[in-house]
Amino acid sequence: MRFESVLPVRGFQSYKGQRHLPGLWWSSTVGGHIGYESWLERDHVMLLDFDPSVTGLSSQPFWLFWAAENGKGISHAPDYFARRQDGSAIVVDCRPADRRKPRDWVKFDAARRACDLLGWDFRLVGTPDPIVVGNVRWLAGYRHPRHRLEPVVSTLRDVFAEPRLLMDGAGLAGDPIAVLPVLFHLLWQHELAVDLSVPMHAASVVSPEVG
Structure with missing residues (x-):
């Protein structure tokens, strides 16, 4: 599956009073729009678009499903998938350092382990310079x-x-x-x-x- 070419697995909701500002970033890398759910995500999709090693890019590219120790189902959709010129891949999750809660770390760690199994890089990014x-x-x-x-x-x-x-x-x-x-x-x-x-x-x- 070429995850850099897939449609988002979930929509980008917009409603009155929401704290985050979703939108669409026109990517010169792919020649089309990439969705984002916050200004932090917008900044990071912009930086990925600017990265000359990135040749493909998608948002909300797939779901991960797994069971916690108590048997409860957990799911997570990472924010971005990027393909590099050499064929390698990067999965990106965006979250400010001061807003990473214990339940978030469970999902980020699961995403990192899944990427390790596939030989992909995983990045957990916060506020950029x-x-x-x-x-x-x-x-x-x-x-x-x-x-x-x-x-x-x-x-x-x-x-x-x-x-x-x-x-x-x-x-x-x-x-x-x-x-x-x-x-x-x-x-x-x-x-x-x-x-x-x-x-x-x-x-x-x-x-x-x-x-």
């Missing part, structure tokens, strides 16, 4: 292929063949108003690189992507 998220969220605004415009793409590759300040390079490539969306798209695509551990700004150094 806010600076990285802020930078990637900005680049995500330019993830759609419509921002890939020639000859600007080729010009930017030439301009940033050697590391150069972001706005300096954009100015050398043409009118920054026209050039910057293409530049941000290339950064999203990892065809150019910038340090995302600090806030991006006009003097951020953009360089060719390595490897």
Whole structure:
């Protein structure tokens, strides 16, 4: 079963007064929408979408069913399944560290054991680095292929063949108003690189992507 291609096993409910904000993330990796149940999940599906090693992605991909020691049935649907370029897989559960209750740990541990049996990686993730998220969220605004415009793409590759300040390079490539969306798209695509551990700004150094 190619779990990166399945439909969610349960729906994303929306109702008045709910604490979490569900929605759909348009993924440039799969060319379609991936559901999320909270802003935390939205941030992590965005980061998976940004990960160049990920080639497939789905939300709520399957149910796990098992029996507790008392015989009571337990079920759990992990939040995300991701396929890597090398064929390996990642199963992701999202929960803030301060909201992981004992009954949640039972489910997360079961998911980890199931992944171990299949040779998959399991990630239990919490709140991601806010600076990285802020930078990637900005680049995500330019993830759609419509921002890939020639000859600007080729010009930017030439301009940033050697590391150069972001706005300096954009100015050398043409009118920054026209050039910057293409530049941000290339950064999203990892065809150019910038340090995302600090806030991006006009003097951020953009360089060719390595490897």
